[in-house]
Amino acid sequence: MEERSGDPGPDTKDVFAALAKKRVYIETYGCRYNFGDTANLVEVLKRYGSTCVPSPDRADAVVINTCTVVGPTERRMLRRLAALREKLLFVTGCMPLVQREAIFAVCSPVIISPDAIREAYRSVQTVAPEHVGIVQIAQGCLGRCTYCITRTARGQLVSFPAGEIRKKVRTFIEAGAYEIQLTAQDTSAWGRDTGQTLPDLLSDLCSLPGNFRIRVGMMNPATAGGILGELVDAFESDRLFRFVHLPVQSGSDDILKRMGRDYTVREFEEIVSAFRRKYPDISIATDFIVGFPGETEEDFSRSLALVGRLKPAKVNVTRYSQRPFTGPFEKKDFPDSVKKDRSRLLNAHA
Numbered sequence: 001m002e003e004r005s006g007d008p009g010p011d012t013k014d015v016f017a018a019l020a021k022k023r024v025y026i027e028t029y030g031c032r033y034n035f036g037d038t039a040n041l042v043e044v045l046k047r048y049g050s051t052c053v054p055s056p057d058r059a060d061a062v063v064i065n066t067c068t069v070v071g072p073t074e075r076r077m078l079r080r081l082a083a084l085r086e087k088l089l090f091v092t093g094c095m096p097l098v099q100r101e102a103i104f105a106v107c108s109p110v111i112i113s114p115d116a117i118r119e120a121y122r123s124v125q126t127v128a129p130e131h132v133g134i135v136q137i138a139q140g141c142l143g144r145c146t147y148c149i150t151r152t153a154r155g156q157l158v159s160f161p162a163g164e165i166r167k168k169v170r171t172f173i174e175a176g177a178y179e180i181q182l183t184a185q186d187t188s189a190w191g192r193d194t195g196q197t198l199p200d201l202l203s204d205l206c207s208l209p210g211n212f213r214i215r216v217g218m219m220n221p222a223t224a225g226g227i228l229g230e231l232v233d234a235f236e237s238d239r240l241f242r243f244v245h246l247p248v249q250s251g252s253d254d255i256l257k258r259m260g261r262d263y264t265v266r267e268f269e270e271i272v273s274a275f276r277r278k279y280p281d282i283s284i285a286t287d288f289i290v291g292f293p294g295e296t297e298e299d300f301s302r303s304l305a306l307v308g309r310l311k312p313a314k315v316n317v318t319r320y321s322q323r324p325f326t327g328p329f330e331k332k333d334f335p336d337s338v339k340k341d342r343s344r345l346l347n348a349h350a
Helices: 012-017 032-047 071-083 100-104 114-121 150-154 162-174 198-206 221-234 253-259 265-278 297-310 336-349
Strands: 023-028 061-066 089-093 132-136 179-183 213-216 243-245 283-290 314-319
Touching: 023 032, 032 061, 032 089, 032 114, 032 132, 032 179, 061 071, 071 100, 089 114, 132 162, 162 179, 162 198, 198 213, 198 221, 213 243, 221 265, 265 283, 265 297, 283 297, 283 336, 297 336, 314 336
Parallel strands: 023 061, 061 089, 132 179, 179 213, 243 283, 283 314
Antiparallel strands: none
16 A cells, blocks of 8 residues: 655655746645645745746646545546646646555646645745735644545544644735635644644734634644634634634434544534534534435434534535545445435535
């Protein structure tokens, strides 16, 4: 099996030099973290005299920032890469960290490690004058979710220094951004590897001068629960959007255990209740996976019941698909028809 390597490699500078003074088209897929990588890459390319263009037809080189979180996304990535294989093609994102063989089966690109982008950006530190600034606060996670390929791609939790984050936020504010989006694979895990906490970071960032607000990205209930009191209090600041994204994934404790999620439905609901008691107007977003191996009709009915109790502002429903480096599970996968039916039912209850 291929293994993730965070080493940017000795030819990192050569990778960016190959894009120097070229017209570059960048296509980005997946989460806000990937879009943060792309924003950093654009600033690095400016330093190399490159310009970004709006279509591959006008480009000397094409960069695809990939996502491979579920099977359909992986297939979409491979089709797109195959369609662009005649171009001077560069690939970054999660996919080359875990599925290089699949990429090289359809094209012959140059790989840009996300870690190489981050390392190169450290000597740049500029931002585009956008209204919304994406600020990455950590990479990797502490989770052991049995369905997740991202934890293999991005590795163990590495919290970025508070001073570095503060500087990036301040730079965005000075460039005119009025919304700062904090992103990570699990924002509530920030600081667990350095003896700090997300509420500490939020307090620091909220003290910055300027006309801006902060949107906190996805938090795992398993890590948010350990800092719940301080986390809820942190949202008192007018600087923070009253919005939390807490993926629950299932309304069944049995399925949560099989998923390796490290919390119960009751613990998840206690987190939501704590936020709502203090901020009745807060928006709650959550995620569910349907058709997880072993999910019985009773398990699924508990997810329906949880949505009914929760009444979230937004629900993201994903049909389970087994990914490389996850499982294996002793139970057979469900037919697509079952997953589609459950997805439709859950969306209808949301």
